[in-house]
Every structure is written in structure tokens, then in C-alpha cells.
Amino acid sequence: xxxxxxxxxxxxxxxxxxxxxxxxxxxxxxxxxxxxxxxxxxxxxxxxxxxxxxxxxxxxxxxxxxxxxxxxxxxxxxxxxxxxxxxxxxxxxxxxxxxxxxxxxxxxxxxxx
Amino acid sequence: xxxxxxxxxxxxxxxxxxxxxxxxxxxxxxxxxxxxxxxxxxxxxxxxxxxxxxxxxxxxxxxxxxxxxxxxxxxxxxxxxxxxxxxxxxxxxxxxxxxxxxxxxxxxxxxxxx
Numbered sequence: 001x002x003x004x005x006x007x008x009x010x011x012x013x014x015x016x017x018x019x020x021x022x023x024x025x026x027x028x029x030x031x032x033x034x035x036x037x038x039x040x041x042x043x044x045x046x047x048x049x050x051x052x053x054x055x056x057x058x059x060x061x062x063x064x065x066x067x068x069x070x071x072x073x074x075x076x077x078x079x080x081x082x083x084x085x086x087x088x089x090x091x092x093x094x095x096x097x098x099x100x101x102x103x104x105x106x107x108x109x110x111x112x113x
Numbered sequence: 114x115x116x117x118x119x120x121x122x123x124x125x126x127x128x129x130x131x132x133x134x135x136x137x138x139x140x141x142x143x144x145x146x147x148x149x150x151x152x153x154x155x156x157x158x159x160x161x162x163x164x165x166x167x168x169x170x171x172x173x174x175x176x177x178x179x180x181x182x183x184x185x186x187x188x189x190x191x192x193x194x195x196x197x198x199x200x201x202x203x204x205x206x207x208x209x210x211x212x213x214x215x216x217x218x219x220x221x222x223x224x225x226x227x
Binding site: 004033035040041042043044045048058088090092101102103104105106107109 | 146148153154155156157158161201203214215216217218219220
């Protein structure tokens with residue numbers, strides 16, 4: 001089984017809808033991250049969490065919110081989706097130092113119409 | 114803003130040749146990592162080099178780091194068709210000392226021609 005899983009893998013939604021992307025991990029890591037990837041722009045950090053009680057904004061947090069329900073679960077919400085949030089979204093985890101390898105999920109491809 | 118910038122943006126070579134990709138960054142770092150991404154899939158960690166290291170090897174991969182020039186290179190020797198992917202460098206955040214996620218470059222798309 002994969003260490004980092006994301007659901008759904010693909011999602012089509014309409015402008016103004018609220019959607020949630022979910023991430024689960026079995027690596028036992030405290031640190032979890034959400035990134036988005038747009039063509040030609042690499043990955044950009046949306047939010048990150050050092051533990052269940054710690055949530056931090058990343059480079060591009062506007063229009064997004066997150067919830068760390070448990071050590072193993074970190075969800076990303078788009079409160080009112082807009083077309084420029086169409087992107088590939090990745091969840092990642094790392095160990096307590098946060099300075100070492102990050103482990104990525106398979107990604108969620110989101111299309112906002 | 115992007116911390117790392119890969120060069121070239123795209124590279125096409127023949128199978129068996131060596132592929133070299135470069136990464137430049139802007140601020141101080143603790144380490145620099147290289148990741149591979151197959152089309153539409155998640156990123157996979159390849160190799161990490163710390164700021165006090167100059168060169169590191171892992172199988173067919175060779176990474177160099179020049180902190181004075183704020184640059185790194187990834188060399189893939191004896192390339193194979195399966196090496197076709199996008200390659201990203203990543204640094205440990207703009208502050209250089211925090212664990213607040215990685216900052217990725219835009220990537221080099223490598224194509225290995227059979």
C-alpha cells in the first residue's frame with residue numbers, strides 16, 4: 001500500500017462550489033504539506049502543518065483552508081472554487097526535522113469550470 | 114517566488130548518453146534535493162546534498178553543489194528510456210533554516226530518445 005494517499009484522484013467542479021481534497025499517510029510523520037502544481041511553474045506551497053495543533057500558511061494560501069484531523073490526515077478545502085484553482089494538487093509528508101526527504105502522494109487533478 | 118531555477122527547461126538526448134541539469138537558487142540553504150516526476154504523477158525523491166557537501170553519488174546519479182555560486186547540477190549517466198521525466202531541484206525554504214516546506218524550481222523536462 002502507498003504511504004501517502006490522496007482522494008479523489010480526479011475532480012471536476014463548478015465555480016463557487018466548496019470542495020475538499022483529502023490526504024492520509026501511514027509513515028507516522030508529524031509534518032504534512034499541501035502543494036499545487038501548474039504547468040511551467042513547478043510546485044508551490046499552500047499550507048503546512050507540523051502537528052495536529054500547528055497549521056501554517058504557505059506561499060499561496062489565499063482561497064484555501066486546511067484541517068489536520070489527526071496525525072495521519074490533512075485535508076485541503078477550496079471554500080468557493082474558481083477556475084484559476086485548476087491545477088494538480090499534491091500532499092507530502094516529512095519527518096520531524098522537516099529538512100530531509102519529503103514523500104509525495106500521487107496527486108489530485110482538479111478542474112474548476 | 115521560485116527559489117530554484119532549473120536549466121535547461123527541456124532536454125532531449127539519445128539513450129546511453131549522459132544528461133546534465135542545472136539548478137540555481139537565491140538564498141542560503143541547509144540542503145538541496147533533486148526529485149523526479151513522471152508525467153502527471155507524484156514526485157519521487159532522488160538525492161539530497163547538504164550545504165557542507167560538494168559532490169554526492171547514488172547509482173547513475175551524480176550531484177554537485179557550489180554554495181558560492183548558489184548552484185547545483187544533476188548528472189544522469191548512461192541514460193535509459195525510463196529516465197524520461199521532469200526533474201526538480203528543491204531547497205529547504207527561503208529562510209534557509211526552517212522546515213516550512215520545500216521551495217521547488219520549475220523543472221527540467223528530460224526526454225530520452227531510444
